[in-house]
Amino acid sequence: MNTQGPEMLARTPPAQERGSGALAVLAPWAWPALLAAAVWLGLFYNLGAIPLFDVDEGAFGEATREMLARGDYVSTWLNGQPRYDKPILIYWLQAASVRLLGLDEFALRLPSALAATAWIAAVHAFTRRVVDRDTAHAAAFIAATSAGVVVIGRGAIADALLNLFLALALFDVYRELVDPRPRWRRRVFLWIALGVLTKGPVALLVPAAASALAFGLQGRMNGWWRAVRDPVGWLILLAVAGPWYALEYAARGDAFLAGFFMRHNVERFLVPLQGHAGSPFFYLPAVLLLVLPYTGLLLAALPGVRRMRTTPLDTLLWCWFLFVLGFFTLAGTKLPHYLLYGATPLFILMARRRHALRSRVAALWPALVLVAAVAILPLVLHHAAPGARNPYVREALSRADVFGPAWHAQAIALLACVVLLMLWPERPRTGGPWARLVAAALACSYAFGGLLLPAAAELQQGPVKRAALLARQAGWPVRSWRINVPSFSVYRDAVTPATDAPRPGDVILTRSDALDGLPSPVRVLFREGGVLLVRIEG
Structure with a gap:
């Protein structure tokens, strides 16, 4: 067994990465203040002041609202129909937040903002232990101010929470790599279990594959197999994640298997879902955008891949990022935020190379x-x-x-x-x-x-919110026609079923490009930004 703890390995970066003490002019309290400002600006400023953003936030928000309205804390529903997109943990957290604070944008987004904050704190704590304090400050600051983290950390979606658990799992993978102990590997199983409750099998796939690559490159595959076969670890995973999956299968049966596992996991990998296709080079520009404004720093850090076998830390960080890049490049469904599952190692790698920037430009x-x-x-x-x-x-x-x-x-x-x-x-x-x-x-x-x-x-979404508040105030029963805006149901505080056959007397939510498909005549009750509420006369 290696007698050096994981905190001692990779403590001192190569000489070309140490730099000359940039920001040394700052007082000791300055970095904590900068980090606090970065977290507040990036994740909490104006958090509840803007409408629910796009379809995903509306869908998560409405599923949470219906969970509370139904009193069903096992299955999720969206506008009265079963929803199989994601597991349950983020909905439980959003429901707890709504119970405490009331149903609004801030309450729905707060769990993601807190998860992103914990993710940043985990990056800082890990980097401080295995590199040094200044690099830890830099890595956490980069994480807090990168475009991708700011966007998902402000969203009422599952991705910030998943990234927290992926980071915690792979940080403990590193500890197991350099100093094998049962507590490290069993904590990995715990974080994976929570990730599986957050977004499904991807929370198991990324740590398993990245760790296998890292252990293999370090000549430690026997150690990887020993960790993977730990029966106590599997008992932890099954005890934490298993009950909800069993209860959901008992409630939904084969529809759950087909909807969640087959469609939203297997099929999502094999073919583009919901029009989210992309070329094999889709994620190359995506990674440059997700790390904005650190694109130049990322380009300076990329040559470090040649040293990926130099230390266990380099090996794990590069294997983590490269596996995520390769896997989702092969996947049929491509969305930019998938690459964030491999962004945590980039934050650390960029922080270690922060003094490689020699030019202001x-x-x-x-x-x-x-x-x-x-x-x-x-x-x-x-x-x-x-x-x-x-x-x-x-x-x-x-x-x-x-x-x-x-x-x-x-x-x-x-x-x-x-x-x-x-x-x-x-x-x-x-x-x-x-x-x-x-x-x-x-x-x-x-x-x-x-x-x-x-x-x-x-x-x-502003017009959608105002249309919903008008419908709620007027007490109109509303159906939707050729428009997908789940946030309307959140703001109206009622299910808004879709209709295939609008009838006279119906109040219909629709878009201006679908208006000609409705039976005539119609009376426009609300119109703004292409969003309409109309009553079908007859």
Whole structure:
């Protein structure tokens, strides 16, 4: 057995990764303050101030609302129909939050924001033990301000919680790799079990495959097999995850197997579901976007793959990321956030290479592109919307009221800040490009949480929310026609069934591009951004 604990191995990075003490000018309390600011800006600022974002947030939110309304804490339902997309844990957490705080956007998103915060804290704690304190600060800060983490950490979905459990599992895999002990491997089984309760088999696949690759490259396959065959570990996994799967199968039978395992896992890998196809190179640009504003730093860190067998830490981190990249590249269904299952090792690898950035331009051009894109977004939509062929898209993008003077002023101020960071001359003890990137990342977090996501949510879901509140106030029974917006049911606080045959007297929720398919005449009760409530006259 290795007599060195996992905290002692890989403690000192290679000399080219240690740098020269960037940000050394900061007081001892500065990094905790920076991390707190990053977490608040990235995950909690304006968390409950914007409508539920896109179909996924609405679906999770409505399934949670129906769970509470039905008193059924085993099976999930969406607009009165069984929902097999995800296991139960995130719904339980959202239901607890709603019970405590009431049904609103903040309560539905809070479990994800807290899970993302715990994920960032786990990155910090692990990196501090196996590398050093300064690298831990950097890795946690990168995680807290990366675009992908900000987006999923603010969403009422399962992905932030899954990433927390994946990170905890693979951190303990590393401990088992360098210092085999029953407690490490059994904790791995516990984190996997919680992940399986969060999103299913992927929580078992990623740690199992990444660890097999790492143990194999380190010549430790016998140790991997010994850990995998641990009977106590399997008992932990079955005791934690097994009861819900057994209860759900007892309630739903073969429909659960077909809906959850076959369609949403096997079929999702084999073929594109819901139109989410992509080329074999789909995830190459996706990873550059998910780590914004650290794209330049990622490019600087990628050559480190040549040293992936140098230390057990390098081996595990690279195997973790490369397996996720390879597996989801082969999968038929491609979504950008799938790559986040392999983002945790990138945060650590980038933090170790943070001083490899020798140029302000190399460090800051991604941040500049990001804030510039946010600043010109209203202009782009203004010119693109009139040319959209689809009437729903044209109406949705033509709402000039979304971008007011305050929005424009903040966008221009953020752009000016990043430009100033790029152009300001170097001074002694200013910390170099890495310190500038830290400041730019905070600006980018505000651009995401304070400007971009609120604008996108308002364009997409603001009219849906106002239509639902109107229908709730009026007491209208509503059916949906050729529109998929589960958030409408959340805001209306009632199931909104779909209809294939609208009848006279029905109040119908629909889109402007589906209006011609309804029986005439119709009376428009609400119309905004391409979203309509109409009553069919007859």
